[in-house]
Amino acid sequence: MKFAAHLNVMPRAEISDPQGQTVERTLPAIGFEGITGVRVGKRITFTVEAPDENAARTIAASASEKLLANPVIEDFELELNPL
Amino acid sequence: MTPETATEPPLHRSLGLTDDEYSRIQEILGRAPNHAELAMYSVMWSEHCSYKSSRSHLKDLPSDGPHVLIGPGEGAGVIQVDGIAVAMRIESHNHPSFVEPVQGAATGIGGVVRDVVSMGARPMALLDSLRFGPLPGDTGADRTADRNRWLTGGVVSGISSYGNCIGVPTVGGEIKFESSYSGNPLVNVMCVGVVPVDRIMLARAPGPGNAVLLLGSTTGRDGIGGVSVLASAAFDEEAGTKRPSVQVGDPFTEKLLIEGSLSLIEKGLVVGIQDLGGAGLCCATSESAAKAGTGMTIDLDEVPLREKGMEPFEILTSESQERMLVIMKPELVQDAIDECTRLGLRASVIGEVTDSGRLTVTRGGEVVADVPAASLGDGPLYHRPYTAPTGPRVIRTPAPDPVTAPDEALLKLVASANIASKRWVWEQYDYQVMLNTVAGPGPDAAILRLPGTQTRIAVTVDGNGRYGEIDPREGARHSVAEAYRNLSTVGAEPVAVTNCMNFGNPEIPEVMWQFVEAVQGMGEACRVLETPITGGNVSFYNQTLDDAIYPTPMIGMIGIVAPGSIAPPIGFQNEEDIIVLLGRTKDELGASEYQRTILGALEGPLPELDLNAEATLGWLMRELISRDLLNSAHDCSEGGIGVALAEMAAQGRWGAQIRTEPGRDLIPWLFSETTARVVVAVGPGDLAELKDLAKGIGTPVAELGVVKGKLLSIRGMADIKTAVIKEAYEQGFPRSMGEIEE
Amino acid sequence: MRPTVGVVVFPGSNCDRDADYSFEYLGADTKFLWHLETDLDGIDVIVLPGGFAYGDYLRTGAMAAYSPVMDSVRRFAAAGKPVIGICNGFQVLCEAGLLPGALRRNSGLRFRCMPVRIRVETLESPFTSGGMWPGQVLTIPIAHFDGSYYAGDETLEELLAERRIAFRYCDAEGELTPESNPNGSRLHIAGILNPERNVLGMMPHPERAVDPAVGGTDGRLILNSLLYSLQPAET
Numbered sequence A: 001m002k003f004a005a006h007l008n009v010m011p012r013a014e015i016s017d018p019q020g021q022t023v024e025r026t027l028p029a030i031g032f033e034g035i036t037g038v039r040v041g042k043r044i045t046f047t048v049e050a051p052d053e054n055a056a057r058t059i060a061a062s063a064s065e066k067l068l069a070n071p072v073i074e075d076f077e078l079e080l081n082p083l
Numbered sequence B: 001m002t003p004e005t006a007t008e009p010p011l012h013r014s015l016g017l018t019d020d021e022y023s024r025i026q027e028i029l030g031r032a033p034n035h036a037e038l039a040m041y042s043v044m045w046s047e048h049c050s051y052k053s054s055r056s057h058l059k060d061l062p063s064d065g066p067h068v069l070i071g072p073g074e075g076a077g078v079i080q081v082d083g084i085a086v087a088m089r090i091e092s093h094n095h096p097s098f099v100e101p102v103q104g105a106a107t108g109i110g111g112v113v114r115d116v117v118s119m120g121a122r123p124m125a126l127l128d129s130l131r132f133g134p135l136p137g138d139t140g141a142d143r144t145a146d147r148n149r150w151l152t153g154g155v156v157s158g159i160s161s162y163g164n165c166i167g168v169p170t171v172g173g174e175i176k177f178e179s180s181y182s183g184n185p186l187v188n189v190m191c192v193g194v195v196p197v198d199r200i201m202l203a204r205a206p207g208p209g210n211a212v213l214l215l216g217s218t219t220g221r222d223g224i225g226g227v228s229v230l231a232s233a234a235f236d237e238e239a240g241t242k243r244p245s246v247q248v249g250d251p252f253t254e255k256l257l258i259e260g261s262l263s264l265i266e267k268g269l270v271v272g273i274q275d276l277g278g279a280g281l282c283c284a285t286s287e288s289a290a291k292a293g294t295g296m297t298i299d300l301d302e303v304p305l306r307e308k309g310m311e312p313f314e315i316l317t318s319e320s321q322e323r324m325l326v327i328m329k330p331e332l333v334q335d336a337i338d339e340c341t342r343l344g345l346r347a348s349v350i351g352e353v354t355d356s357g358r359l360t361v362t363r364g365g366e367v368v369a370d371v372p373a374a375s376l377g378d379g380p381l382y383h384r385p386y387t388a389p390t391g392p393r394v395i396r397t398p399a400p401d402p403v404t405a406p407d408e409a410l411l412k413l414v415a416s417a418n419i420a421s422k423r424w425v426w427e428q429y430d431y432q433v434m435l436n437t438v439a440g441p442g443p444d445a446a447i448l449r450l451p452g453t454q455t456r457i458a459v460t461v462d463g464n465g466r467y468g469e470i471d472p473r474e475g476a477r478h479s480v481a482e483a484y485r486n487l488s489t490v491g492a493e494p495v496a497v498t499n500c501m502n503f504g505n506p507e508i509p510e511v512m513w514q515f516v517e518a519v520q521g522m523g524e525a526c527r528v529l530e531t532p533i534t535g536g537n538v539s540f541y542n543q544t545l546d547d548a549i550y551p552t553p554m555i556g557m558i559g560i561v562a563p564g565s566i567a568p569p570i571g572f573q574n575e576e577d578i579i580v581l582l583g584r585t586k587d588e589l590g591a592s593e594y595q596r597t598i599l600g601a602l603e604g605p606l607p608e609l610d611l612n613a614e615a616t617l618g619w620l621m622r623e624l625i626s627r628d629l630l631n632s633a634h635d636c637s638e639g640g641i642g643v644a645l646a647e648m649a650a651q652g653r654w655g656a657q658i659r660t661e662p663g664r665d666l667i668p669w670l671f672s673e674t675t676a677r678v679v680v681a682v683g684p685g686d687l688a689e690l691k692d693l694a695k696g697i698g699t700p701v702a703e704l705g706v707v708k709g710k711l712l713s714i715r716g717m718a719d720i721k722t723a724v725i726k727e728a729y730e731q732g733f734p735r736s737m738g739e740i741e742e
Numbered sequence C: 001m002r003p004t005v006g007v008v009v010f011p012g013s014n015c016d017r018d019a020d021y022s023f024e025y026l027g028a029d030t031k032f033l034w035h036l037e038t039d040l041d042g043i044d045v046i047v048l049p050g051g052f053a054y055g056d057y058l059r060t061g062a063m064a065a066y067s068p069v070m071d072s073v074r075r076f077a078a079a080g081k082p083v084i085g086i087c088n089g090f091q092v093l094c095e096a097g098l099l100p101g102a103l104r105r106n107s108g109l110r111f112r113c114m115p116v117r118i119r120v121e122t123l124e125s126p127f128t129s130g131g132m133w134p135g136q137v138l139t140i141p142i143a144h145f146d147g148s149y150y151a152g153d154e155t156l157e158e159l160l161a162e163r164r165i166a167f168r169y170c171d172a173e174g175e176l177t178p179e180s181n182p183n184g185s186r187l188h189i190a191g192i193l194n195p196e197r198n199v200l201g202m203m204p205h206p207e208r209a210v211d212p213a214v215g216g217t218d219g220r221l222i223l224n225s226l227l228y229s230l231q232p233a234e235t
Helices: A018-029 A053-068 B009-014 B019-029 B035-044 B094-099 B101-117 B145-166 B226-230 B239-245 B251-266 B280-292 B312-317 B330-343 B373-377 B406-415 B465-470 B472-489 B509-528 B593-599 B611-626 B640-650 B666-671 B684-697 B722-736 C016-025 C068-078 C088-095 C153-161 C219-229
Strands: A002-011 A042-049 A074-082 B068-070 B077-081 B084-092 B122-132 B170-177 B186-196 B211-216 B272-275 B295-299 B323-328 B347-354 B358-363 B366-372 B394-396 B437-439 B446-449 B456-462 B492-502 B533-539 B552-561 B578-582 B601-603 B630-635 B656-658 B678-682 B701-707 B711-714 C004-009 C029-034 C045-048 C083-086 C102-104 C112-120 C137-144 C148-150 C165-170 C189-193 C199-202
Touching: A002 A053, A042 A053, A053 A074, B009 B019, B009 B035, B019 B035, B019 B366, B035 B280, B035 B312, B035 B366, B035 B373, B077 B492, B077 B533, B084 B101, B084 B492, B084 B533, B084 B552, B094 B101, B094 B145, B094 B186, B101 B122, B101 B145, B101 B186, B101 B251, B101 B272, B122 B145, B122 B251, B122 B446, B122 B456, B122 B552, B145 B170, B145 B251, B170 B446, B170 B456, B186 B456, B186 B492, B186 B533, B186 B552, B211 B251, B211 B330, B251 B323, B251 B330, B272 B280, B280 B295, B280 B312, B280 B323, B280 B347, B280 B358, B280 B373, B312 B358, B312 B366, B323 B330, B330 B347, B358 B373, B366 B373, B406 B593, B406 B640, B406 B666, B406 B722, B456 B472, B456 B492, B465 B472, B465 B552, B465 B601, B472 B492, B472 B509, B472 B552, B472 B611, B472 B630, B472 B678, B492 B509, B492 B611, B509 B533, B509 B552, B509 B611, B578 B611, B578 B684, B593 B601, B593 B640, B593 B666, B611 B630, B611 B678, B611 B684, B630 B640, B640 B656, B640 B666, B640 B678, B640 B711, B640 B722, B678 B684, B684 B701, B711 B722, C004 C016, C016 C029, C016 C219, C045 C068, C045 C088, C068 C083, C083 C088, C088 C102, C088 C199, C112 C189, C137 C219, C148 C189, C165 C199
Parallel strands: B122 B170, B295 B358, B492 B533, B656 B711, C004 C029, C004 C045, C045 C083, C083 C199
Antiparallel strands: A002 A042, A002 A074, B068 B077, B077 B084, B084 B186, B122 B186, B211 B323, B211 B347, B272 B323, B295 B347, B358 B366, B394 B601, B437 B446, B446 B456, B456 B552, B492 B552, B578 B678, B578 B701, B630 B678, B656 B701, C102 C148, C112 C137, C112 C165, C165 C189, C189 C199
């Protein structure tokens, strides 16, 4: 079976996010008021082939933890949908 | 007009070919071209690839000299320095950078670096010459100021991300801001590389039976017709709609491509090599075959593609970045592919050299294009009409708050974006990697050690569009002289030039006149100063609607530093040193920074330029430096003596006490941009020797004062603390970029 | 004895030749080790040089940390032999788990190339034991976009308690002023050691401060200390 994986990688909540802060400071300057709490992360998409969803999730989560995200500074959320 | 064009006018015209050009293609082929062939001629005969408007004017430029190994017409010019070949080249990436500054600048670097690699040389330095419209707060800033700031930041970031990643240091350059570039910024990149003389490569495909390999990235739809679309037409207000033609740079693949190409050459596997730039595969295959007098068959099925469903014309004209064409003996192909695989670089055999003289392209076994290889490069030649504009050039955009006190004017100049320290920019560039940077960004010229030797060269890139607007011939001469002076000020003897000519639409006779004048001025100056031109790049159509940019020839110049000569720093080093002006100051404020920034005007006449005085001054500087007589030295140009002294105070440890020339008005004396001048500081004990040398060769010498204290004190002007000058000089640019909140 | 320095080359490394040049300048033999190499026989020191391994794509050092050579480097380090990761090499060591923490984007969100001052924090390592004094200020260039050292509070406390911070960014007088921290590193950390003190990761480039013709000479102190530590002890 094939599964579409969507991985959202975000800087960990307790870590300052200079990119997000810069974006947040810039928004009012170009006319967007009322926006706070900006954080910049990244989204990674890929396809996993595995016998079942559990197996696919194990593979995807392991890849996420080992390579795609760095747990020292990043959290991730994994979505998996059958294709 | 031929009858056939009546049936097909939209296609060839929409591809930018004239009806006459279309007829010529029919004559060459003896039939109507198919779609793929038409697309190939369209890109190859575009202004950018064919130089059809400029070629006839470039052929008389001086290109011979004792150091020149390879002159114009190859991927890069090559000179010989102490037995090592040094390749040099400038490319423009103006239009792509205006549409998308980060990627435009990044891919501009990628392109010029591949030009140098295609000579077999390892790229060892980059310099950038950039022009934008005025930044917020600057004289002449208008509604474009915020966009100009965004473009500036984006271009710098593109150069930084790409250049740093491929590990080639960015060692110098210049950035200037003028209203004329608001609708069309300039991004010119110079690359210098080195190669053992016996390993220089050429873009030739000799030897029928030899294999044709494509190295590097996959081919996609990005940048199809990029050169003809972006570089061969002026902008309208819908520049954003041209965005699909801009490519995204992949510096990682470029780095692998540099290492892979050089490794194959070093192993002796390569007989010819050419980068894929403008007009992509079509240009690289046809040019390398034509130059060797051979032909080539190309099988498009073997070209690795990035997208599905690409048409033959798309594969042939795609300008996907980071690709290189290599010609090699068939029995060595496996070795080459093994080496590329080891390095992680894609390599595919896509064709074969033939003796047919034709470029024959197949797909799925069918011939999709078959044209005489040489005909693609043998584009039309135009003798465009040119006429001088009438009346003197005067522009006035009066400064909002005119400054009249000389000390305030000086501080305003020192903090202005054109003059202030560009540390904010060059600290974003890795200027040290490769460990050859003896002097990086900041001084009048960069100094580089040639790898594995103690030989040092100096490199600079200079251009003065404002002067060109007043008088394009004189402007070009001034730019050459400025580059010559910058090299001399660090003790180098200039030996060769490369250039990039940035102009508006050549179909406008007044613009064409500017081009013709500038080419002649540049040629004359290079002849007198004995700095032959090893190659160049022409960028036309730098114009939005009716507004052409200032005619801006950029001069890249290389000089050789005598063994043992150590360039003095700009800043004042020792109290009690005597400050001396070499050269004479006239009242020449025409087209000066003072006129631009303080008065908000642009009008002539330009300062007079005596090239022989420049040559004499250059000799004197080299002699003074080789005798180690100078403790500080700074070229006296934009902003005149005033700015030169302020910069020497800002970058040094001390201020100065300066007396002025009796009977002279202070403002013109301080800010005139009279040529052939350098400000130096010497120990009191060395003054007599300096004077003797100067007298012997006929360079005027004027004692300006003495290095002293923590004030810049100029008679007739309020004193300024050196700390205040330093603040203005260092913080001016970050402030213009909005990095320092007021 | 002339020690042999193995300079690892990942795809995209670009300070490999500089490291090679500088170690040779200081009298060592050098050998390039392409990242597919797993045999480290005859190598006395491993250098993970600066650059942009795998283009810095995904995260700096992330993909290089899984290169075949890294398993051998791990065993090399476990055997107590010295490993120095410079700039991108430091990032690789953190991603590979040979050093704690991570290197994040500079707080100013810009690449910075400039000489900085760093303070020697400990002499207890082969990289700092020879010819330096505690608190000595060295001038060494940096050139990075992702050099802001981050580790959680516990890790930082451990680093402090075990005196495993090798270098901290400081001013000319050795003070840890805010302006002297070029990238927002926690505790001004410029370089750290593993618990066994034979693996050093540092963002500044000591190999760029060896040959006086093209930079300073303070980097020699670190590299010479390392080379000296390999000489057999005198009896």
